[in-house]
Every structure is written in structure tokens, then in C-alpha cells.
Amino acid sequence: MDSHYSSFIRYANNPIKEDVNMSIEKVRQLMVEGEGESASSLVQELIDKGTDPHEIMDGLTEEMAILGEKFEKFEVFLPDLMVAGDTFMQIMDVLKEHLVARDTDRVPATVVIGTVKGDYHEIGKNIVGIMLQANGFNVVDLGVDVDPVEYMEQARKNNAEAVGLSALMTTTMPNQEEFIKLLAEAGEKDKYLVCIGGAPTSPEWSERIGADLWSFDAFEFVEKLKAALNR
Amino acid sequence: MSTFRMWEVFSKVEDGPFYKNQNEWMMKSFIPEMRRVVKEHDIKWDGKTIVNCDDDLADRLWAAAKDFFISVGVYHADHHRVMKFTESEVDEVLYTKQPSYMVGAGHDQRWLRVRSVEDSEKRPFHLFSPDANFSTDIHKKACMAYLKEPMLDGLCAPLIEDFMGRKATSQSPTEVAAAMEHAMNLRDAQRLVGKPDVWTVSVGTAETDQAQIAAANPAWGVRQSHLDGRMVSILTEMTTNDAMLNKSLHYRSYGNVFGNLCGAIFGGHAGGTEATAVLQTAYNIQGACLYGSNWALNFPFHLKWQSTTTRALLWIQSMLSQAMSRNSNLIYLNNLFANAGPGTDQLYWECANHAIATESSGGNPWGAATCRNKFTDHATPLESRFYHECSEASFKMRFDRAKADEVCQKIMEKYESLIPTDNYGKTIQEVYDMERLVPHQEYLDQYYRMKDELNKMGVEFPY
Numbered sequence: 001m002d003s004h005y006s007s008f009i010r011y012a013n014n015p016i017k018e019d020v021n022m023s024i025e026k027v028r029q030l031m032v033e034g035e036g037e038s039a040s041s042l043v044q045e046l047i048d049k050g051t052d053p054h055e056i057m058d059g060l061t062e063e064m065a066i067l068g069e070k071f072e073k074f075e076v077f078l079p080d081l082m083v084a085g086d087t088f089m090q091i092m093d094v095l096k097e098h099l100v101a102r103d104t105d106r107v108p109a110t111v112v113i114g115t116v117k118g119d120y121h122e123i124g125k126n127i128v129g130i131m132l133q134a135n136g137f138n139v140v141d142l143g144v145d146v147d148p149v150e151y152m153e154q155a156r157k158n159n160a161e162a163v164g165l166s167a168l169m170t171t172t173m174p175n176q177e178e179f180i181k182l183l184a185e186a187g188e189k190d191k192y193l194v195c196i197g198g199a200p201t202s203p204e205w206s207e208r209i210g211a212d213l214w215s216f217d218a219f220e221f222v223e224k225l226k227a228a229l230n231r
Numbered sequence: 232m233s234t235f236r237m238w239e240v241f242s243k244v245e246d247g248p249f250y251k252n253q254n255e256w257m258m259k260s261f262i263p264e265m266r267r268v269v270k271e272h273d274i275k276w277d278g279k280t281i282v283n284c285d286d287d288l289a290d291r292l293w294a295a296a297k298d299f300f301i302s303v304g305v306y307h308a309d310h311h312r313v314m315k316f317t318e319s320e321v322d323e324v325l326y327t328k329q330p331s332y333m334v335g336a337g338h339d340q341r342w343l344r345v346r347s348v349e350d351s352e353k354r355p356f357h358l359f360s361p362d363a364n365f366s367t368d369i370h371k372k373a374c375m376a377y378l379k380e381p382m383l384d385g386l387c388a389p390l391i392e393d394f395m396g397r398k399a400t401s402q403s404p405t406e407v408a409a410a411m412e413h414a415m416n417l418r419d420a421q422r423l424v425g426k427p428d429v430w431t432v433s434v435g436t437a438e439t440d441q442a443q444i445a446a447a448n449p450a451w452g453v454r455q456s457h458l459d460g461r462m463v464s465i466l467t468e469m470t471t472n473d474a475m476l477n478k479s480l481h482y483r484s485y486g487n488v489f490g491n492l493c494g495a496i497f498g499g500h501a502g503g504t505e506a507t508a509v510l511q512t513a514y515n516i517q518g519a520c521l522y523g524s525n526w527a528l529n530f531p532f533h534l535k536w537q538s539t540t541t542r543a544l545l546w547i548q549s550m551l552s553q554a555m556s557r558n559s560n561l562i563y564l565n566n567l568f569a570n571a572g573p574g575t576d577q578l579y580w581e582c583a584n585h586a587i588a589t590e591s592s593g594g595n596p597w598g599a600a601t602c603r604n605k606f607t608d609h610a611t612p613l614e615s616r617f618y619h620e621c622s623e624a625s626f627k628m629r630f631d632r633a634k635a636d637e638v639c640q641k642i643m644e645k646y647e648s649l650i651p652t653d654n655y656g657k658t659i660q661e662v663y664d665m666e667r668l669v670p671h672q673e674y675l676d677q678y679y680r681m682k683d684e685l686n687k688m689g690v691e692f693p694y
Contacts, residue, residue, distance in 0.1 A: 074535075077502040079262045086258055118401030118439070120308065122253075123467050123499050123534075143252075144308075170364050170390065171401035171438050199537050202605055217535055 020051050027056060027091070028063040034083035036090035043094050053098040060088055064134035071131075072219045078123075081130050088133075109229050112155045113164040114142030116175035121168035124198060127218040128164060135222050136231070148179040155192050161229055162193040162213075164221070170200045177209040184210075193228055197221060237483060237523055240314070241476060247304065247312035253470060256306050256313065257500060261469065264302045265506050268295040274505040281542060281643065282549045282588050282636035289348075289553035296512035296554065297321065305521055306470045314471075316520050324520045330560040332488045332525060334385065334457050335430035341384040343430075343488070343526065345563075348556050348593045349631050355595045357619040358432070358564055360387035361610035362600035367393045369608070369665060370413070374420035376659070376668040377612045378429065382619045385460070387432040387597070388417050392607050401438050407445045410437035414452035432460040432490070440477040447485055461489040463522050465514055468500040471521060479522035491518025491527040494566070497544055498534035504543040507531055512551045515561050528597055530566035536650055537603040538570045540581040542643060545588040549632075556593030565589040567598030567618060571649070572656025573611045574674055579681040580646040582614055584639050586621035587690070591635040596622040601656070608658040613670050613678055621685065624692045634689075641688050 023046055030039035047053055067084055070076040111132055115125050122144045129139045140158050142150060155163050167173045176196045183189045195213040196206055206214030213228060215221035225231075250256035268274075272295035274288070283289060297318075304315035331344030346353045359380055365373045374388045391409045393399060399409035413436040421427050433453045437443040443461065447453045453461070463478040465471065482489040493514035495501055501510040511531040518524040531547045532539050539548065548565050555561050567585040571577035582599050589596065599618040602609045625635065659665070662674045670678070682692055 071498075074498055074503075077506075078499050078534075079265070079502045082254075082258065082500075083262065120466050120472060123496055126254075127534075169401060169438055170392070171399050171406050171436075174398045174400040199603065200605060 020046065020055070023051075024056055024059040028059055031060060031063060031087045031091060032067065032080070032084050034087050036087045039087055039091050040094045043091055047094075047098055053095050057095060057099060060091060061134075061136060064088060068131050068134045068219075068222075078127060081127075081134075085130050085133060108136050108138040109161040109231060110138040110140060110158050111162045111164060111225070112140045112142065112151060112158060112160045113166070114146035114151060115144040115166045115168070116172050116179075117145055117147050118175060119167055119169055119172035120144045121166070121198075124168065124218065125164070125166040128166070128197070128221055131218050131222045132225075135226065137225075148175060148182050151179050152182055152186065152188070160192055162195055162225060164195045164197065167196070167198040167201060173198070173200060173205065176201070176211065180210050193225070195221065195225065237480065240521060240523075243314035243316075244307045244310045244312050247307070247314050249312050250306065251311060253306055253308060260303055260313070261500060264299060265501055265509065268299045268302075268509060269505050271295075272298065274509060276504045276508075276543070276546055279542070280636060281545045281584070281639040282591060282632045283546065283553055284632045284636065286553070286557065289550060289557055292508055292512055292550055293554040293558040295509045297516060299509055300513040300516045300520075303469060305517060308466065308470055308472045314521065321516060321520055325516070325559055325561070328519055328560040329525065330562065332457060332562070334460065334488055336428035336458055339426050339429035341430065343385075343562060343595075345560055346556060346593045346595065348553050349591055349629070350593060350626070351629050354626050355590055355622050356564065357382045357384045357622065358387065358595065358597040359383045359385070359612065359615045359619065360432070360597055360600065361389050361615065362387070362435070362566070362568070362598075362604060363389055363602075363610040364392045364607045365389040365659070366608055367391050367412070369660070371416040371420050372665055372668060373659060374417050375424050376663060377615065378420055378424045378426050379668060380612050380616055380619075382616065382623065383429070385430040385432065387435060388413065389610070390436045391416075399436060402441075406437065406439060407442045410434050410442040410446040411452060413437075414446040414448070418451060428458065430458070430460060432462060440474045440481065443478055444481050447481070453487075456486040457488050459487055461485075461487045462492040462528065463489065463524065464492040465517060467494075467496060468510060469513070469517065475522070479524070483523055488525045490564075491515070491522055491524035492530075493518060493527055494530035494532050496534050497531060497541075497547070504547060507543075508547045508550045511547060512554050515551070515555055515559075515563055519561055526562035526564065528564050528566050530568060532568055536570055537568060538581075538650070539566060539568045540570065540585050540646075541650060542647065545584060545639065548585070548589050548594065549592040552589055552592035552594040563595065564597040565594040566600070567596070568600045568604060569614075570603055571646075571654040572602040572606070572609050573614055573659070573662050574657040574677065575654050576677070576681065577646045577649050577654050578614050578656060579617055579678075580642050582618035583621045583685055583690070584642045584646075586618050587625045587630065587635050587642070588639050590622045590625035591630045591632045606655060608660060609655060611659045611662045611670070611674075613662065613674060617678055617681065620682075620692055621690065624685075624690050627693050628691055638688055638690065
């Protein structure tokens, strides 16, 4: 059965539902194309007509996850993710006031991320942030050149479940270790999942400094984090 | 915008367009402008070619890169403003750039210069560089091992991992001291192998501006003028900060023939292959205009593998080389980052492909970095020797681009499927006799075997 025929059958069976599905499909398309205003208008229209905002939200989250998978295969690239992510946030401005927590909803886990002190490389950290958001995490991005104390304060303030420290230079890797030492001295080593990454880091380095999680890249990181936090 | 204009350049940060952070600038300027120039200048890759043979495409890439740089400018992360250059300013820089420098001194003097596409007169400049950390206890010996190489025109020495048992840490006294020790070791090593005045690009251990300044000393450290080179980075992507501008000021006042270290990320903010080629080419213009750098080191690399030897990345190196050699006086070198490590056949294939893909396009080889730059002591002069000999062979045989592409396609078949594997090989201590600083016979045999393999593919080595 070709897709047009199956669409027709579904439409014939439930025309109103199919209209909603098509509209959500349109919102997803507009999000990918970065058409924030059009997407937001359409979302408002759908809500005014009584569409469940969770249904729209689920569609958008699914689309971001698909984009993430395509990015991992280099079928799309970072700008595509950034544009879609930015539009997603614009749509959320319309959607969020209509979203009421469902019984089945879990509170999203918060992850504090940043590039360590002395290091100004942020692309890897940014990709991690986008991929985490696409997978439903709440992300607190501290930017670059982040002092170990700042990581700790932000982890406490945001009740983070995990802290991600990126280092792209061998001379800034010690600041990953410094954060872990600070946590241990404060008796908070077991409070957060400490995750490290960056080109010069390795599983051996991770083990040596007592990090909880190391990953080769952003994609592996998200998978490992989901498994570690049971998400 | 020659060196004397540097203060006019620095002042651009005072009144450039304001963006609250890099992300806002990316979304409003960088990404849409990149999409525009790729489309308007019709930059396309067929997904297979390694060495470009299309002159018009190379010229369009140059035009796209210049267009992009002028329209986007440079984001200054500390001031949150964009430093923009007019077309007239860019043209002045490009016109007044010197196409050649005599670097080093005495019997170690060499020309560092722009080469043309399929150049039959100017041999490549062979810059040896492991781009890797070495343990402090073998650092000086490792420098000597590299300096012994006969093909070497210049050296960017290995980095030092620790200082007095403490890990060298950015912005701390350990970094400053490690940078000083690095410079001292290098000077000693040069004298001990009889190449006291060879041009060195110093010192990689110094990541920060203060460590670079601390290592500069004509008596024991980094030397002035044409005797040594230095580097200042472009931050990803098209971004700078005060620390980088400090470095460029110091290098200029110290008189060094210094370079711009630039690596666009394939799959990163630019996007795919074509856009990464535009960005990488634009970086060369940016370095000349912003820092007043005398040359550029190009290392466009793969976001996932952190290497420069994939099919797409080799095409990018070939393209940017031709775009610049055909349209400018900008001196540049092409940086190899291999996936595999010492003692593996894969590393030799990657070295050969990078050398051959860039030479006929007008490039100068810089390498060889191994193991995705991940591991301490995982690099040796042996693969660098092979890498530079491949480049020299391509030059001596007067490979045209079509022939180079034919050979590169064959070599690519040998390692393309292996790229995702972790084939990190051996350490220098395993491959080399660290007393006599020569490779163990087993690894020397492998080196000769790989030369034979290349020879069967039509690559004739000069010796």
C-alpha cells in the first residue's frame, strides 16, 4: 500500500484527526525550515481549535530526535539543528502556557554543561546541549572558561542530576579533575553524575580522575547519560 | 592593512555590531550568510572527487570565501561585537601580502612561500610536526629525533605534558614553566643534532598569551624575527578574543614570521563539505586581515573523527589550496591529522593520501599528527618522514591533479572503511630506540614495505 493511499484511508476513517495530524506535520516542517513565526501562528491556531498541546509537543520532540539521528549520520549538520532548535524555543513560547503536566510525565532531568576554565572551545559542548534538549533534558549551559566553583554552584542551584565538563586542550583537562576534587571535598561526589568529554580526553583519563561517564562524542554521551539516569 | 595598521584593526571592536553572544550572531549572521554564499557562488562537491580539477570551481570558492568574510566579519567573544572589514581593506591586505619569506638562518635557511597549482619549480616546504604531547622525560630526545630527519625544513616540536611532576595546566604557573622548558629543550636539541638555526614554530605547549610571552627569549627560548615562527588561533568559528589579539601584538612586535592556526569543523557551524571549504578558505583571509599573520596552517577536520583524511576533508584541502594559490599571495600549509597511530599500515595510507592530495593543488605539508591527537607519546618521526617523502615524490614526478586524484582514489580504498576504528598503534618508546633515536628494525621494515606498496601504485620516491 503506498503512502498516499494509506493517508487517504486514514483520512476517510477520521477526517478531523487527520487534519490535526497534517497540521502538526506542517508545524514540524516549519520548525525544520526555521520558519518560527509561521510555526507559532499555526500552533496558536491549532490550540484555538482545541488540539491537545501535548500532541503538538510530542510531534516536535519526535522531530528534534529525528534530526539528531540524521546529524549523527551526517545527513544534516549543526546549523540545521541550531535553526530547528531555535524555532522549537519560539514555538514553546506559545505552547508552554497550555501545557499541563500529565500523570505520565516525568520531570526532565537537569544537566549543567560548560567548557572548563581556560578553554574557549564550545562547539562540542553546544552540540551536547542541543542533543540533550532534543532528548528532553533540561540544560543549563554555563558557556566557556567556566570556573570549577561556578559548576558546583550552578549544579546546586539547579538541582542538577548531571554535570558535563568539556575540555579541548590538554592543558585544560586538569580543570576537569579539579572539579571532581572540589566535589569530593564538599562531600558531594555522589550527588551528581560527573561526565567529561572533549577531543584530548579518553576513558583512561576519565578513570584516572574519577569521572562517572566519558563518551567519544555528543551522540554517545546522550545515550550513555540516558542509560545512567534511567531516562 | 599591513602590520602598521594593527591598531586600526584592534579598534574595530569598539564600534562593531553588537550581539549578546556568539549563538545570536551565528543564528542571525553566520548561518544565513553561509547558506547564501554557497548557493550564490554555486559551490558543489560530487561526493567522490578527492583532488579537484575544476579551476572555475576553485575560483568560485575563493569568491565565496571573500564574500563571506566581508559580510560576516569576526565575532569578538570578550566584547560581544563583530569586527568587520570592508572590501577595500581586504583588497589592500591581499595586495600587500608578501608571497615568500626566508626563514631560519645559516645552513638551515629555507624559503617559505606560496606555491602554484601543479607547481613544477617550487618544492613544498616540509614542516615536521607531531602535534602531540610527549612525556617530559623524553621531550628533548623526541625533539632531536624529529630534527634528525633529512627532509625537514622546519619543526613544530612536540608538546610537554608535565612540569616537575605536575600536569601543565592552562593559565597557571605550570603552563608558563612548561612552555619555557619546551623552548629550552628545543634549543638544546637543535644544537645537539647540528641544526642550530632551523626554523621552529614555537611553542605549542604555551596555549595562553602570557605563556607565549614568557617563552620568548633570544638567549634560551623563542628567537626573534625570521628565526622562529609562532601561531595564533582563530576560535571556532570566525571568532577571536583579547588573548588572541595579545598574541598577534606580541608576535608582531617580536618580529616573528608567524601564522594563523585555523581549522573549520566539518559538520560544525558551517555545515557540510561545501560550506566547510568556504569557511576554511575565509579563515586564511581572516588571519591576514585580523592578526596580520604571514601564513596560515589549515586543518579543517571532521567533527566526529577529529581527522583530516576523510574523502570530504581531503577535497576541502585540495579546494582551498587551489582557491588560494590561484587567487592570492597568501602563504599556507596543510595540516595532517590521521585517525590511526604509529606502527599501523592505516597511518601510512592516511599520510600518503594527505600528502598527494595537497601537493599538486599547491599545498605545503605539515605533519604528521596521529591518533586523532588523543594520546601522549603516540607519534614518531618515521610516519612524518614517510608523509613528507610522499609529498616530495608527488612534486618530483610533477603529478598533475588528475593523476593525483587517480592515485588518491586507490589509496582511499585502503583505509576509508577503517576510519571509524580505534587503531591507535604504538608509542614512540615502542617504535624507536630512544637512546640512539632510530626506529627499531621491525618498524623500519614496515616503512619500506609501505613505500613499495605506494611504488606499485605509481608513486616513485626520489630515494
